[in-house]
Amino acid sequence: MRFTKDHEWVELDGDIATVGITAYAAEQLGDVVFVEVPDAGKSVKAGDGLAVVESVKAASDVYAPISGEVTEGNSALGDAPETVNDQPEKAGWFAKLKVADKAEYEALMDRDAYEAYLATL
Template sequence: MTTYYSEDHEWIAVDGDIGTVGITKYAAEQLGDVVFVEVPEAGASFGKGDDMAVVESVKAASDVYAPVAGEVVEGNGDLADAPETVNEDPEGKGWFCKLKLADAGELSGLMDAAAYKTYCEGL
């Protein structure tokens, strides 16, 4: 499994043609306490960069963008009852959805962990 990162602070962990998507620890820390999450439902399709989920915190509401194009095969329904999971484990149990990749070539436009760390240090 390989994990990629976007400039919008989403991560996607890819295993075969399925990518698990969430927001990064950096994004969760910037948001503060998450109080509501709306994840996409299975069957929804998104293009790269499309709004695919919403996360609301005590500070702000933010869109979560699709890091690559694909079709949702599973949404993380657990987040509806436990949105704080996004703060507690943003790059683990706080995932938003699983996407069947439309074009694995789009992953090349994302950053690896080292590049993402450098990117965040420059913010």
């Protein structure tokens, strides 16, 4: 699993990457009440808006940590947005992407680097 400074995570399985937000981000958002996930077929570049999360505190964009084509949006979040809070780094994922460039994944922080980054906030 790799991480961004915007608190997204990405987990690679072959050439398919699963993307979500970290437990830290979910905690900062508060109770998630609505999630908009992307449709399959959407192409994104690293840094593009990928999904939208609305909580009792704010609405936030979730950015694509790497470039690729969406193969699946987590439609289950439409009926159960609280999954983002309950299982942010498991069932609360937002989208799966067919990876365009694995070097983008390798350039992201590993868990130790991300934990060190969180300690500076």
